[in-house]
Amino acid sequence: MGNVGLVLGLVVAGSVLFAADKIILKKPPESLKKYYPPQSQKFEFLSNMYSMSTSFYAVNLNINEGNWDKALEWAKKLKETYLKTSKMVPEWKDYFKPKLAEDFVKAVQSKNVDRVIEASKKLGQTCSRCHQDNQIAVKLVFHFPSFDEIKLEDPIEFMEVKTGDYMKKLSNSMKALRIYLEQGNTEMAQEAGTNFVERARGLRAMCSKCHTQKISEEAILGKAFEDALAKIEDLITAEKPNKDEIFKNLALIGNTCTKCHNVHLIPEMVQEAFAK
Ligand code: HEC
Ligand code: HEC
Ligand code: HEC
Structure with missing residues (x-):
């Protein structure tokens, strides 16, 4: 009896990790959208997931404590949520095997530990199969608001552009600064450098469109970022700009870009791929 918990515990799906x-x-099915922002703030689908996972564990916990009556209540609740969830996303209907949820209830009713283990394994596999196919994509698509709808004012051309276009302008002025410095074209380097610094400062306006806490903004666009921009501004106006110093500060800023991309770019790439 002692290791029932261990066996059931391993089977309970919802485990985020799988080998592959x-x-x-x-691409997540269309009908899933109604359970996520902006259509709903309630995360109904995800909430059923937590409920099923809790019920699964409650059965395990109660059997370990010899409380079969409570275990049965939870098993019935699991079945109920499982059936309800199977109707939420028609495109995913086939992942659900209602008979296995019923078998699970019967197994608990029989108070036969081996039967419970067998039935929970079979039911748990239906959870895992769907998770393997869909969980990562759903998280990337529905847990991050889209950058596609975010517009930024370009401080050089005085027009509103989408995030992607802003990024292109920003990174082109960064590249132009490098190129003109390499070529020894000081005047052009100055212009490109000023454009780049202005655009980099303009990034800040984007953060508060999603984040309500200043600390998120500061974690990436903090003092080191501001200081590096101020230094570049200084350095490019010198009569003979110190190339090495400018490149050193550009590298610091490049780290900032990478940090933000590490957090935000991957979900955005997946969303954009599916948007087409
Ligand atoms: C919010 C944090 C954030 C910061 C800070 C940031 N980026 Fe981005 N970047 C993004 C996102 C999101 C995208 C995807 C935008 C899209 O395609 O809609 C992106 C895309 C890009 C792209 C690809 C553009 C394309 O569509 O081809 C480049 C290049 C780029 N960023 C350069 C930079 C540079 C250079 C910096 C720093 C000076 C920087 N980014 C800072 C979030 C950020
Ligand atoms: C038809 C597909 C499907 C089936 C079947 C399914 N799930 Fe899920 N499950 C998902 C998706 C998609 C997510 C990710 C949802 C999200 O993050 O918004 C998820 C997430 C979860 C999570 C949350 C993990 C986390 O922290 O993000 C748990 C726990 C979970 N499922 C448990 C279960 C259990 C237990 C079963 C079976 C009794 C089950 N699921 C059956 C699709 C499914
Ligand atoms: C389109 C919406 C959006 C924009 C714009 C955006 N973020 Fe985020 N950011 C998110 C989401 C979603 C997360 C994941 C954490 C969460 O769910 O709250 C996140 C996470 C983060 C995190 C780690 C967790 C945290 O909340 O601190 C940092 C740091 C961060 N963003 C910085 C930035 C910075 C800096 C900018 C502006 C340059 C920015 N973000 C712009 C949506 C956005």
């Missing part, structure tokens, strides 16, 4: 040689991201 290949991960495929499938």
Whole structure:
């Protein structure tokens, strides 16, 4: 009896990790949208997931304590949520095997530990199969608001552009600064450098469109970022700009870009791929 918990515990799905040689991201079905922002703030689908996972564990916990009556209540609740969830996303209907949820209830009713283990394994596999196919993509698509709708004022051309276009302008002025410095074209380097610094400062306006706490903004666009921009501004106006110093500060800023991309770019790439 002592290791029932261990066995059931391992089977309970919802475990985020799985082994695979290949991960495929499938576009989440259209009808899932109604359970996520902006259509709903309630995360109804995810909330059923937590409920099923809790029920699963409650069965395990109660059987370990010899409380079969409570275990049965939770098993029934699990079945109920499982059936309800199976109707939420028609495109995913086939992942659900209602008979296995019923078998699970019967197994708990029989108070036969081996039967419970067997039934929970089979039911748990239906959870895992869907998770392997869909969980990562759903998280990347529905847990991050889209950058596609965010517009930024370009401080050089005085027009509103989408995030992607702003990034292109920003990175082109950064590249132009490098190129003109390499070529020894001081005047052009100055212009490109000023444009780059202005655009980099303009990034800040974007953060508060999603973040309500200043600390998120500061974690990436903090003092080191501001200082590096101020230094570049200084350095490019010198009669003979110190190339090495400018490149050193550009590298610091490059780290900032990478940090933000590490957090935000991957979900955005997946969303954009699916948007087409
Ligand atoms: C919010 C944090 C954030 C910061 C800070 C940031 N980026 Fe980005 N960047 C993004 C996102 C999000 C995208 C994807 C935008 C899209 O395609 O809609 C992106 C895309 C890009 C792209 C690809 C553009 C394209 O569509 O081809 C480049 C190049 C780029 N960023 C350069 C930079 C540079 C250079 C910096 C720093 C000076 C920087 N970014 C700072 C978030 C950020
Ligand atoms: C038809 C597909 C499907 C089935 C079947 C399914 N799930 Fe899920 N589950 C998902 C998706 C998609 C997510 C990610 C949802 C999100 O993050 O918003 C998820 C997330 C979860 C999570 C949350 C993990 C986390 O921290 O983000 C738990 C726990 C979970 N499922 C448990 C279960 C259990 C237990 C079962 C079976 C009894 C089950 N699921 C069956 C699709 C499914
Ligand atoms: C389109 C919406 C959006 C924009 C714009 C955006 N973020 Fe985020 N950011 C998120 C989401 C979503 C997360 C994941 C954490 C969460 O769910 O709250 C996140 C996470 C972060 C985190 C780590 C967790 C935290 O909340 O501190 C940092 C740091 C961060 N963003 C910085 C920035 C900075 C800096 C900018 C502006 C340059 C920015 N973000 C712009 C949506 C956005």
